[in-house]
Amino acid sequence: ADMPNVTLIEQCSVQGFIQRQGRVVGVDTKQGEQLAEQLVVCGGAWAAQLLEGLNVRLPVRPVKGQMIAYQAPPGLVQRVVLKDGRYVIPRSDGLLLVGSTLEEAGFDKATDEEALASLKRSAENIIPALADCPVAHHWAGLRPGSPEGIPFIVALPDFPNVFVNAGHYRNGLVLAPASTHLLADQLLGRKPLMDPTPYQPTAARLA
Ligand SMILES: Cc1cc2nc3c(=O)[nH]c(=O)nc-3n(C[C@H](O)[C@H](O)[C@H](O)COP(=O)(O)OP(=O)(O)OC[C@H]3O[C@@H](n4cnc5c(N)ncnc54)[C@H](O)[C@@H]3O)c2cc1C
Structure with a gap:
């Protein structure tokens, strides 16, 4: 469907993050650089591999x-x-x-x-x-x-413009509307739809 102001680039593998002065400003892809003010890592089972490029360990x-x-x-x-x-x-x-x-x-x-x-x-x-x-x-x-099958829906502490929405395990289809809503609330600084605490990477969840 047509979505104003949305460009969907298919079959385009992200190869790494572009950092400038300690801040993530985009991604390197097979089709060149894509720059962005905010980024969402939603690579499913591959999300942890992607985040290794930022030295972030995600148990997915x-x-x-x-x-x-x-x-x-x-x-x-x-x-x-x-x-x-x-x-x-x-x-x-x-x-x-x-x-x-x-x-x-x-x-x-x-x-x-x-x-x-x-x-x-x-x-x-x-x-x-x-x-x-x-x-x-x-x-x-x-x-x-992911631990207990609970997804991570959160901004990265060291890279606050990089968000994660990953780890939905067996329920990614049924959880998609609510988890995407919660992620969008965080991206836009809105009052969250629900308490975001269970979806954060606390020390217990990273252990
Ligand atoms: C057999 C089976 C049955 C299931 N049944 C159900 C069910 O009944 N109900 C339910 O709710 N859920 C079900 N699930 C789970 C559901 O499919 C997942 O939870 C859901 O797909 C996760 O969504 P996601 O968008 O996070 O990841 P994905 O759907 O895996 O999407 C991640 C995308 O990121 C892309 N990607 C990865 N690395 C890169 C990169 N470097 N650059 C660019 N793109 C990249 C991948 O190609 C992929 O397209 C089932 C899963 C399986 C395997």
Whole structure:
């Protein structure tokens, strides 16, 4: 959608921060320098890597999740079903999503047969009729894991114009509206939507 005063630059990897007189003034990218008065580091599982460039340690790590999707007859499942830590989610096109694994595997996003078998076992235990349905897709993503799964939404103490919004772990989609609102409140100096304290990098959370 068109947004006035917003330029979206896609497929543009940030390679480092540009500092002048101890202040961050922008980022170096494959497409050249981008200068800014305020910056937000929202690199998900990669946020900690980015912040290393400022000597900031953020306890956010990649946690791999593999999922599968069955091609099932429309209407076979009509609600989200949760069982034993796994879930089945029906989509209107008949695809049934089944997730997910939780794996500490660094930045590796490969899928494997063991996870496929485990996800199929869970799915067919929940919905036995799935044994007759083909698996149409199998993929993996990296969650931004953080202590207790609580994100960091904060300005960096040593670089007050650099903000972090990262570490949403398993709930980044559902938390997106509120965490982005809280971040925008801090960027603009507005009264925060909620108490920002739980999202700050206290010594206990960094330990
Ligand atoms: C299998 C699976 C199932 C999930 N299910 C759910 C669910 O049901 N509900 C839910 O709420 N959440 C779910 N999540 C979690 C959710 O996907 C994450 O919490 C969310 O995507 C985090 O959002 P983010 O924007 O912080 O990070 P990301 O979505 O990972 O986005 C970070 C972006 O930064 C980019 N980036 C990284 N480094 C650089 C760089 N140097 N330069 C430029 N760009 C860079 C990356 O390419 C990426 O596009 C699931 C995750 C997985 C893996």
